[in-house]
Amino acid sequence: MTKALLRLLAVVVCALSGEAALGAAAVDTEKLAKETQNPVANLISVPFQNNFDFGAGPDRDMIWTMNVQPVIPIPLNEQWNLITRTIVPIINQPGLFPGESGSFGMGDINPSVFLSPAADKGFIWGVGATTTLPTASLSELGTGQWSMGPTAVGLYMEGPWVVGALASQQWSISGWTDTRVNQLLIQPFLNYNLPDGWYLTSSPIITGNFSASDGNQWTVPIGGGVGKLWRIGKVGLPLNTSLVPFYNVATPDFGPDWQLRFQFQFLFPR
16 A cells, blocks of 8 residues: 555656646746847847748839848846847849849848847847948849948837837948938837747838938838747757738838748747
């Protein structure tokens, strides 16, 4: 009888330990999902953001842009982190107008750095600088200009919510083309996190190109979608995915009408 009771106790202990481990994993997954929504989180990540822009040009063509966006935090001390975020665009653009041929290659690389407090409670913020380098493999895929300006991000993380915005402004410094860069970027983001790593998300990228003519300066998308944090392989490597459609309520002449954004993001927690 004593041995049977001991065996039963062992089974119960193992079961409770397994439930505790599963519960801890669930909490960790939900916490990690929220960290992926924080642009200045102390988390190494490599997103591959695929943007399919539909309805561009007079023939309503599609432009595909994949932004490879490695984010690497560098701890400076116990109080401050330096967050590096670099966007490397790979673009496939058809000939949008008569006589133009299609173009495929790398666009202009956009590195940014943010100085951000290491504490992640309450209001989270970061300020820094952003630059664009004229690295496009074809002239049609870039501006031919070096540009630079300030950037900042601020957000709240409260319960299941992650709410904030990222903004930047760049101006031309020098270059070999007549194109002048004077561009504002605002990316508000609103996320509601659900159990098991699922979340609802909206993060439209609003741009103001003040070098363009009146009526052609703004691109303003609206939309929302869904995301999920997965664990893959035996080691449980985190993979964040999301799918979000956007409709452009404002767009330049011959600009795209709507966009579908599919992102997969590899995460490397510290």
